[in-house]
Amino acid sequence: MPRSFDAIVIGAGISGAAAAYELAEGRRVLMLEAESRPGYHSTGRSAALYTPNYGNAVVRALILAGRPFLDRPPAGFTDQPMTKPRGAITIAGPADDAIFEERLALSGPGHEIHEISPDEAVRRVPILRREVVARALYETDIEDMDVARIHQGFLTGFRHRGGELVCDARADRIERRPDGWEIRAGDVVATAPVLVNAAGAWADEVATLAGLPPVGLVPKRRTAILVDLPPGADPASWPALDDCSNEHYFRPDSGTRLMVSPADETPSPPCDAQPDEMDVAYLVDWLERTTTLQVRRLPHQWAGLRSFVADHSPVVGPDPLAPGFYWLAGQGGYGIMLASPLARGLKGLIDADALPADLIEQGATAAALAPRRPGLASAS
Ligand SMILES: Cc1cc2nc3c(=O)[nH]c(=O)nc-3n(C[C@H](O)[C@H](O)[C@H](O)COP(=O)(O)OP(=O)(O)OC[C@H]3O[C@@H](n4cnc5c(N)ncnc54)[C@H](O)[C@@H]3O)c2cc1C
Structure with missing residues (x-):
């Protein structure tokens, strides 16, 4: 006999957890996770x-709409700050003037960017080789996010609101x-009028299971x-530090380690992503050319999938095409920042067929996020 809920969320990464948390206020919600623990895929592998x-204008509007949540989360969500100031330097070589000016022009209220001297860049990041820096800029408003804390806050709040999470499902x-959706996940059989597809890189596969066309999601490693x-x-x-062409970046990790990424975007099927040996070798070479570090061992290496649709929103x-089927996908490289505003946006669309006022004030529109909007690769 299937168990009946008001909503079922597929996927317990940060997107599904945030949506389940929002929907559980006043609803009976079941969240299904394929892995043995939530956060095993993209959420547990982000640069934080x-x-x-x-991102594009839609993404930036949503990031701004998400700021108040990070600064002032709901009571009981967490007892520690979820973000910490970090700042970021971008370095440019002699041939990078045009792109450097473009980056500088992104400066605005709430996200200030200004040029600093190459010497100042080396003073702030003492491992940097002075000779690789022709110009540098400093961005004040870059912060570290405590991904585990934010994710845990959603999961704990969801449980406190009476929500049920089933892993290995x-x-x-x-x-x-006729009255909604019936979902089977291992031993679990459940029904609900609302189904939320928050399956990350697998979201198109979940749609296909439901008999719907994909939206053209491309997971990128x-x-x-x-x-x-x-x-x-x-x-x-x-x-943190990146290069002007956005091909490499690093940021201090906990203790005395540096997290470094080649900012690669290699298309991949949905899977348990693993680092490619050559990508790692090129990355180490870049790091040794850009800094004074000599890399003798790699205490940890990993890869994760960032999933985009054609317009990157x-x-x-x-x-x-299917009443009661809701998408929450395509978060690309922004899914941690966007978890709260997108979950609130989704709840607004489920409850009232409209985004919350604060998202609209920042410039977000339901049309720009709509699953079958024109321009998506497989939109129909
Ligand atoms: C290296 C890297 C750096 C990043 N840096 C940043 C950053 O600095 N800032 C930022 O905001 N974002 C960053 N991101 C992006 C961010 O991590 C993702 O956008 C976000 O984690 C996506 O969350 P999600 O919940 O949608 O996906 P996931 O965390 O992948 O969760 C989806 C879940 O669905 C489950 N699932 C799939 N199919 C099924 C099914 N059929 N049934 C049940 N469960 C299913 C999966 O097991 C998975 O746990 C980065 C990503 C990577 C890989």
Whole structure:
């Protein structure tokens, strides 16, 4: 006998957890996770940076709409700050003037960017080789995000609101019924009028299970490594650093390690992403050419998937082809920053067929997020 709920959320990464948290206020919600723990895929593998100057205009509007939640979360959500100031330096070589000016022009209220001298860049990041820096800029409003804390806040709040999470439960059959959806995930069989597809890189596969066309999601692999810093290095106050063409970046990790990424975007099927040996080798070479570090061992390396649709905006809202089927996908490289505003946006669309006023005030529109909007690769 299927168990009946008001809403079922597929996927317990940060997107699904945030949506389940929002929907559980006043609803009976079941969240299904294929893995044995939530956050095993993209959410547990992110670079954890808050970067308000990132992404297209839709993404930036949503990032701004999400700021109040990070600064002032609901009572009981967490007892520690979820973000910490970091700042970021972008370095440019002699041939990068045009792109450097473009980056500088992104400066605005709430996300200030200004030029600093190459010497100042080296003073702030002492491992940087002076000779690789022709120009540098400093971005104040970049912050570290505590991803585990934010994710945990959603999961705990969801539980407190009476929500039920089942792990090791991969949804593998989805059937449309006259009154909603019946979902089978291993031993679990459940029904609900509302189904939220928050399956990350697998969101198109989940749609296909439900008999719907994909939205053209392309998961892209991104690699990261940790490297040890030399004894005596004190990176706590260093900013993050990237190069002007956005091909590499690093940021201090906890203790005396640096997290470094080649900012790769290699298309991949949905999977348990693993780092590619050559990507790591090129990354180490870049790091040794750009800094004074000599990489002798890699204490940790990993890869994760960032999933995009054609226009690089998230896909959030009702699927007009199937009543009660809601998308929460395509968060790309912004899913941690966007978890709260997108979950609130989704709830607004489910409850009242409209985004909340604060998202609209920042410039977000339901049309720009709509699953079958024109321009998506497989839109129909
Ligand atoms: C290297 C890297 C760096 C990043 N840096 C940043 C950053 O600095 N800032 C930022 O904001 N974002 C960043 N991101 C992006 C961010 O991590 C993602 O956008 C976000 O984690 C996506 O969350 P999600 O919940 O949609 O996906 P996921 O965390 O992948 O969760 C989806 C879940 O759905 C489950 N699932 C799939 N199919 C099924 C099924 N059939 N049944 C049940 N469960 C299913 C999966 O097991 C998975 O746990 C980065 C990503 C990577 C990889």
